[in-house]
Structure formats: structure tokens, C-alpha cells
Amino acid sequence: MSETAARPAGIDPELARLRRSIDNIDAALIHVLAERFKATQQVGMLKAELGMPASDPVREATQLARMRELARDAELDPVFAEKFLAFLLAEVIQHHEAIALDRAQDRVVDGAPLA
Amino acid sequence: MSETAARPAGIDPELARLRRSIDNIDAALIHVLAERFKATQQVGMLKAELGMPASDPVREATQLARMRELARDAELDPVFAEKFLAFLLAEVIQHHEAIALDRAQDRVVDGAPLA
Numbered sequence: 001m002s003e004t005a006a007r008p009a010g011i012d013p014e015l016a017r018l019r020r021s022i023d024n025i026d027a028a029l030i031h032v033l034a035e036r037f038k039a040t041q042q043v044g045m046l047k048a049e050l051g052m053p054a055s056d057p058v059r060e061a062t063q064l065a066r067m068r069e070l071a072r073d074a075e076l077d078p079v080f081a082e083k084f085l086a087f088l089l090a091e092v093i094q095h096h097e098a099i100a101l102d103r104a105q106d107r108v109v110d111g112a113p114l115a
Numbered sequence: 116m117s118e119t120a121a122r123p124a125g126i127d128p129e130l131a132r133l134r135r136s137i138d139n140i141d142a143a144l145i146h147v148l149a150e151r152f153k154a155t156q157q158v159g160m161l162k163a164e165l166g167m168p169a170s171d172p173v174r175e176a177t178q179l180a181r182m183r184e185l186a187r188d189a190e191l192d193p194v195f196a197e198k199f200l201a202f203l204l205a206e207v208i209q210h211h212e213a214i215a216l217d218r219a220q221d222r223v224v225d226g227a228p229l230a
Contacts (some may be wrong), residue, residue: 012165018158019174026149026178027185030196032147034189036140043133050127059134063141070142074149081145082208087202091195 006051012070036088044096048103054096135182151203152210159211163218169211 047054064085071081162169179200186196 001118012161015151015161020160021154022151022158023178023181024191025147025154026200028147028197029144029151030182030185030191031189032140032143032213033195033199034186034191036144037191037195039133039140043132043137044132046127046130046133048165052131064158066138067145070145071149074146076145078149080152083206084144084148084202085141088216091198093207106157106197 037092040092040095041099044092044099045098048100054093054100055089063089079082136168145218147194155207155210159207163215169208169215170204175200178204187200 009067032053044054046052064082067081068078070076153180158167161167182196183193184193186193203210
């Protein structure tokens with residue numbers, strides 16, 4: 001009976017059960033994504049330090065092939081996995097470029113302009 | 116020395132280390148996303164059975180507020196979390212609509228057209 005009390009009125013119990021699982025999964029996704037961006041933030045700083053470009057087509061092709069294979073093993077649509085990687089990479093490359101720009105501006109302020 | 120041997124030639128060791136972590140994180144993300152789509156697939160079938168619309172603005176608003184809060188707690192950009200939810204929902208709603216259409220077509224084939 002306590003389960004009934006915790007459920008919003010008028011929601012199908014099976015739908016409510018599935019939504020609770022989806023909410024748990026989303027919490028996991030957000031926390032794992034937070035760790036991914038911590039790692040890519042470090043990559044961005046390292047690339048700026050080494051003067052490497054924000055994007056790396058060879059690395060991205062390797063990631064793409066791997067994501068598609070992982071998706072097939074996990075019974076996830078490989079086309080969705082591909083879209084997901086593109087979505088993440090767009091965000092990451094934007095961050096990398098912002099880091100590189102910050103570094104370049106710091107150099108100008110320090111009296112050592114790039115040009 | 117064995118670490119040097121396992122590393123692709125010319126890649127900075129710190130960059131290689133970060134990329135190995137990102138690859139592990141991506142494998143986790145793909146597997147968790149696969150479970151999310153299994154759950155939303157069940158939601159889609161249930162909604163089609165109950166004659167519910169594919170999208171639910173009240174549920175989506177609740178999810179959005181929750182994702183932003185989870186993101187803040189996890190030190191992830193809440194704006195990115197919002198974009199991520201929109202990305203997932205677009206895919207899920209497309210699946211729900213496909214399921215509802217399949218069901219409607221099955222009904223026509225069974226000799227019980229909707230109209």
C-alpha cells in the first residue's frame with residue numbers, strides 16, 4: 001500500500017515503475033558524463049600546451065568504429081551510438097577551442113603575442 | 116618499458132592515458148544507454164497499448180529540472196545536461212511514434228481499422 005501512496009495519482013503503475021528505472025539510469029548517465037568532461041578538460045589543456053589542434057580525425061574515426069561495435073554488443077542501435085559520439089565531440093571540441101583561445105589571450109597579456 | 120611498447124608511436128603518454136580513461140567511460144555510457152532504450156522501448160509499447168501520446172510535457176519538465184540539479188551536483192554544465200536530455204528525448208519520441216504506427220497498422224491488417 002505504501003507504494004500506491006508514493007505514486008502520482010492517475011499514472012499507470014507499470015509506467016511509473018519504468019520511469020523510476022529511467023530516472024536511476026539518467027542519474028548514472030549524468031555522473032558518468034561529468035567524469036568524461038573532467039577527462040576531456042584535461043585533454044584540452046594538454047592539447048593547448050602541446051599546440052595540438054582541438055580535433056583529431058584519426059582518433060575520431062577510431063572512436064566511431066569502437067562505439068558502433070560496443071553498441072552492437074550492447075543491443076543499442078549503432079546509428080544512435082554514432083549520433084551520440086558526434087553530439088559529445090561537438091561539445092568537447094568547443095571546449096578545447098575555448099581553452100586554446102584562453103591560453104593564447106593569456107600569452108598576449110603576458111607580453112608575448114603570438115603573431 | 117612495456118607501457119612504451121603498448122603506446123602508439125608519437126602520442127604524448129599523458130594524452131594516451133587520458134584517452135584510455137575516456138574509452139572506458141564511453142564503454143560505460145554505451146551500455147547504460149542500451150539499458151535506457153530497453154526501458155523506453157517498454158514505455159513506448161505501454162503508451163501505444165494505453166493510447167497515450169508519445170510525448171508528455173509534464174514528465175519532460177520534471178526530467179529537465181532533475182537533470183539540471185543532478186548536473187550541478189556532479190559538476191557538469193547544466194546547459195549541457197539540458198541539451199543531452201533533449202537529444203535523448205528526440206530519439207525516444209521518434210521510437211514511440213514508430214511503435215504506435217506499427218500497432219495502428221497491425222490493427223488495420225487484423226481487419227479492425229482505426230477510422
